[in-house]
Amino acid sequence: MEIQVMQDILGKNDEVAAENQALFAAKKVFALNLLGSPGAGKTTLLEKTMAALKDELRMAVIEGDLFTTKDADRIARYGVPVIQINTSGGCHLDAPMVQSVLPRLDLDALDLVVIENVGNLVCPAEFNIGEDEKAVVLSITEGDDKPLKYPLIFKESAVVVLNKVDILPYTNFNLEAATEDIATIHPGAMVLPVSSTTEEGLFAWYQWLRQAVQKKREGYSE
């Protein structure tokens, strides 16, 4: 016999993601899914963000990592609550993994939860984890062809942080071409050229975060 099914393969993940999202909504916490290749500078961007905003926004970090606690250790130095999820080789975080650690965060006392995903431009794009927005970090050394090679992650991300622009003069990265490609894949996506090392451009990133947090707070208090 043949039967029609028409069921989404990642449907179970999406159900749990919706539960996570409902919890973040009830607590008025802005949840950010931070994506990017290994070495793009996700953790460094987070470190700068914590140093700049931790007295202003009540933050916590969930660190996805294959096996180690190296990133979580870096985050912990800033006195921000951090929870480590080891995927044991898994290439992405999924919604149940995030759900399993949320009880360990005091969401009532938070404005912002940043979930740093496993370094990868492919798999994490397919798995919603209950975030409000995704942001992807693309570094200059990865090359300007990456948006068109990995379109889904750029389509899914509200913000593209182009990191390490301080070394632009030493590379053949075409900032204009990359920005244009991102704009065709995701019209309206915000592209922020920054250098976490020199702190150039980071103000715009902080402003985006501040506004996102504020919108989340107000959106549910009306």
Next chain:
Amino acid sequence: MHEMAIAEGILDIALDYAHKNEAEHIRKIGLLLGEMTGVETEALTFCFTSLVRGTMAEGAELALKRVPLIGHCAQCGRRQPIRHYNFICPACGGGLAIVSGRELRVEYLEME
């Protein structure tokens, strides 16, 4: 390599339907895979084949149907294929919303 997670999702759905329908064996699983999904079909088939050993779906064929990426322009109302992931309407410059091409779906099952 999230193809293993996808293979597990497929098997869960297939076994669930097989139990509900009191089937003894799953012969074929029809899948809809959108053009804009990051699925490597060879890896998926490989993962699925090793995953189903010893289950009711052992030996089941994965029938993959690719779904093209189609967009709808909110501004001029045109419906058109999206080429080279360019989501700007070639006719009017408006933004194209995805109509199809993001499917990761079990379409049908053949069981006995």
